[in-house]
Amino acid sequence: QVQLVESGGGVVQPGGSLRLSCAASGFTFSHYGMFWVRQAPGKGLEWVAAIWYHGNNIYYEDSVKGRFTISRDNPKNTMYLQMSSLRAEDTAVYYCARDRVAYGDSPGIFENWGQGTLVTVSS
């Protein structure tokens, strides 16, 4: 079955960096668009970044553009989120999610989710 496992969260000071990983199994990773979605404590869901199945299309929510970098290593079945210049408002649980459709030209249905990893930005 599809499994997504996030790791790499933790406590970091403002201005610091962190790299999140999302290890995928149970499906052909290279066939699916992937996403990062976050949820601040007690708040709603917010899409953060997207990467198409082939890795050639990458997009970011405006507040993280220039600070976060999404990437994927298809042979390793892993997606990453490199986060830098972290701010207090980046504090959230970060989920990775998989698109519903293989080879999607316009991915956007978050069919499978990991359990999330908590990032806390605090001095």
Added chain:
Amino acid sequence: IQMTQSPSSLSASVGDRVTFTCRASQSIDSYLNWYQQKPGKAPKLLIYDASSLQTGVPSRFSGSGSGTDFTLTISGLQPEDFATYYCQQSYSTPWYTFGQGTKLESK
């Protein structure tokens, strides 16, 4: 595209029929998805493309709507359905946006 859910919270009893509403700030055709989230857990896809039931989701869940107005209905509320429900548009790829959520509580 702004997504607005109403109400922000809802009280109901087991067996009730419950309806959630989601409104988009512009037409999104049928590119509307619904998720259920329980405390401390990841969201779960319930409905995609406004009315398609995700595999494995009980048939008491149904979705309808197109354009700007959408509804999620639970027909015969079960104890495990108390959760927060989010809508999300996938029309404006990749600028996906979620509604603020509706929390379903036990009356």
